[in-house]
Amino acid sequence: MAAALELFSKHDAEDVSIDDVATAAGASRALVYHYFGGKQELYVAALRSAAEELQDRLRPVNGGTAIEGLAAGLTRYFDFVEDHAAGFAALLRGGPANRAGEVGEIVEGVRRRLFKMIMNQMQVSEPTPVLRTTLRSWIASVETAGLDWLESRDIERPTLERLLVDQMVALLGVASRHDGLAGGSLPELGRGPGELG
């Protein structure tokens, strides 16, 4: 599976054959077919495995303020980006002819999970439209920053993580000016979940 993910991340899915995967994994072509059924199935299985590992890492940790929780979540996110550069890139690049299908669903699943985690940290159950689009945009920013970092590696990881946390605080400030309801979220970022009235 790791071998498949590495191959799919480095090459267009069209250019990777089951034989390539079997060779890289030290398995027979028949075995790969037996377990996965075909290349598209193998590709989707590899992406799903990467997505599950990422989601495991993003399980919320109790205690601390929302902003500390966000910073800790980002660190775990970038741990994944660094440990599984190939998997992360494969997950976000998606498949050539399958953008809205299974691959798109996997990527959207990770985004929904992140969105929910942040909402929980902020103790918000129903986001306003402005807050919703702000959080979705920030998640897109984090993905883009992750890919940019893998390409360039010219920013220290802690610096990049602080930048993204500061961006979130600034974006929530903008949201609060546009939207009275979203404004309630900003001050609470500095409080622990138990401190809310």
Next chain:
Amino acid sequence: MAAALELFSKHDAEDVSIDDVATAAGASRALVYHYFGGKQELYVAALRSAAEELQDRLRPVNGGTAIEGLAAGLTRYFDFVEDHAAGFAALLRGGPANRAGEVGEIVEGVRRRLFKMIMNQMQVSEPTPVLRTTLRSWIASVETAGLDWLESRDIERPTLERLLVDQMVALLGVASRHDGLAGGSLPELGRGPGELG
């Protein structure tokens, strides 16, 4: 071409046949094959045509401050999103970080164009790493906000455009605190291109 784009935007590319496209376009299957060669080619041609129209709309307009230029560019961007909801979704479906193969190249081309346009507006030729990742992240935010808006339509377009401009100003403020060089860009947003020393 419009018919193809509409179909590809509403369905998985796998579920759209050349016959569907021919029927929707009122043309014969043979004619569609003659012009495009095959479904993947047709798909890529449809996306490329959408991307070219978007880039045409984003040609810079002279005069005004950088922030006015940015706001005007966003309005033209969302004009495209609104006029060609199907094309926009087809272009970006799979997510803001999608980049493999021909489709990825088309999407990346639009992003590079946007990036260059913003850099020109800001009179910056070589971005620092912090500014580069900030601008790329903001572009991802704009794409995500566009898709979110098409899905929900619960924010007025002018409100959303102002939100995104305000986000850019806030993000440049964050970048300036992280990065002395990027800080120079923020005050210049309010000036016209000719007013820089």
